[in-house]
Amino acid sequence: MNPIFHHLFQTTRRLNKQLNRTLNPFQLHASQWSVLYCVQKHEQMTLTDIWTYLNVEAPTVTRTVNRLVELDWLTVTHGDDRREKLVSLSERAIKQYPTVEQAIITFENEFLRNFTENDANQLMELLHQLDK
Amino acid sequence: MNPIFHHLFQTTRRLNKQLNRTLNPFQLHASQWSVLYCVQKHEQMTLTDIWTYLNVEAPTVTRTVNRLVELDWLTVTHGDDRREKLVSLSERAIKQYPTVEQAIITFENEFLRNFTENDANQLMELLHQLDK
DNA sequence: GTCCATTATTTAACTAGGTAAGTAATTTAA
């Protein structure tokens, strides 16, 4: 296995693990947060909007959204097209969002403490290069 | 969510997915391959050796090794310390290893086709920076 | 030698990713 791949996998595993620990006080996981994040940003999204944005498969999002509805972070309504589910933050989520967001920002700064603006740009550029 | 994290997650998800597709003809998955790879490299490893090397938790390796034994890619024996499991490639795995390895190498070259030696070093360096 | 701490592995239960195949609503086209 190419050492680059090995390192990529290891870094993202560690990132995910530490994100989970950060979110633990809120009973949230990293992937759940990424859904909350984009729903908050767009105010309202369909499931297709979400899985397209996050670049994961539809069934993954179905499951995560259902869980977040159970946990009262999300609410779901229907629009004119009755196939679609319209997802938005619950009342409770709207109240708690800033607190969670602050914990995430603090964590991100810690995780990137050895990263300059330039390092960040370089990394983005290199990852982009792999996408082509 | 910081765009760097978003991109890191997306890139590794895509890498994993494409690795799985590459390995599909051999009825193998990416994580299973990473175990075969390090066992082949070290000839014989304990479970602890494996999860330390791969930097994952012990139960993950227990499960993957069991599956690979079922699929006749690995064989397990016991040493003097009867708590330990000594893992090595099966006869079948030794025969088929070069074929799988070649498929992986071809895939890696394709995945990294836009990457120069210098890009690779830069990426390694940046990931290393995040580990500190 | 016996008791206790440590080490190696496992089990159980959860989240999260994937594919393949299914259902129901909508759209297209003849």
Place this chain on the structure above:
DNA sequence: TTAAATTACTTACCTAGTTAAATAATGGAC
């Protein structure tokens, strides 16, 4: 206007990561 194709989402089933707690073998202190 109805039949076929497409779209949105779900269900079922697999791999793979995690934590917490259990079991069994080993090693050390006395």
